[in-house]
Amino acid sequence: MDERGLLVLAGTPIGDTADAAPALLRALEGADVVAAEDTRRFRDLCHRLGITPAATVVSFFDGNEGARVGGLVERLLAGSRVVVVSDAGMPAVSDPGYRLVAAAADAGVRVTAVPGPSAVLTALAVSGLPTDRFCFEGFLPRKTGERRSRLAALAAERRTMVFFEAPHRLPAFLADAVTGFGGERRAVVCRELTKTHEQVLRGTLAELAQWAQGEVRGEITVVVEGAATSGGNLADALAAVRTAIAGGVRRSEAVAEAAAAHGVSRRELYDAALKDRADAPEGAGS
Known part of the structure; x- marks a missing residue:
């Protein structure tokens, strides 16, 4: 027995x-x-x-x-x-x-x-974002550089992503997500799920990052839509990088946002941006 x-x-x-x-x-x-x-x-x-x-x-x-x-x-x-x-x-x-x-x-x-x-499935279900394929990323690293690296690595992830975050770190998380994924990426912040003061906020990452500048309390789950499934256009993304750099945005940030917005490889776009700078007439660009 x-x-x-x-x-x-x-x-x-x-x-x-x-x-x-x-x-x-x-x-x-x-x-x-x-x-x-x-x-x-x-x-x-x-x-x-x-x-x-x-x-x-x-x-x-x-x-x-x-x-x-x-x-x-x-x-x-x-x-x-x-x-x-x-x-x-x-x-x-x-x-x-x-x-x-x-x-x-x-x-x-x-x-x-x-x-x-489960906060993971509850947030996913109420988010209004695609649920057919998703991934759970949990808590990202607390250190800024490590967190940004993880988000950058997820920029081309096509599945809906679910994250946990502490309320006092939410503003930094969302700001880094804007840099890594692009401000127009749709997302949902779920606060105090199933509790008396439950709050579900939907918007773009840029909009949610702005909202989070105020005091945030409670248990937080963030759901972010995946990258566009259609093949991106590298030329359009490169044009967006040029525009952003001309407006004073750092090259790395411009590339990250344009890659996420246009659904192209960040590394490929960065290489193209470097070549574009090298090929530019003397005195042009940054």
Whole structure:
């Protein structure tokens, strides 16, 4: 008889506690161990749900996930039922859980999930942008240079993109997205999804960047449309670069915005812009 336990990834409400699935309550009440991203928030959730799990509750967050995995796998191999919960949404999606799932699977432990709300899919569904193909990019690097590099690498991505961002970093994120994708790219900022003060703002990246200059609070998910699917015109993009440079915009920024707006390769356009400068009559251009 296989005495291995069961690892359960349990989705928790991202806003209204009433969204909790009955299966979540059953999972928590039947757990031997609950690995919670924040034990205080977990106990508050249980209070709001009206349940008192008998399980052992351990903290399980980014800072200690690696150290916790070994002990939790031991409990699983001894036959325990371990339930993982994050502060909101599905564990392992920009939240702790991935390492434990991988280790449990390697150990031959069964892994299952209690379906629950996800900010990724909720934001995508209400965005009004194409949902047939999308990618989840999560939180981008905090450092400006690294963030801009990631956005530049995504400029030609044709799938709808979903990002998480902290409210105090949203203005910088949107400003960098304007540079990397072009100000006319459509996007949606979702704030406090499913909560009392839910707000869904649709517009161009330039418009949203302007809006974000005010104070922004709450949980933020940003959805950005993919690059144009039709083949771009390099000549038109190069003309846009010339115009932007003549207006005082730096070459790298002009190329990034024109490449995103015209659906052409940024590297190819940059090379063309350099050649264009070299071929220009003496005294022309920058």
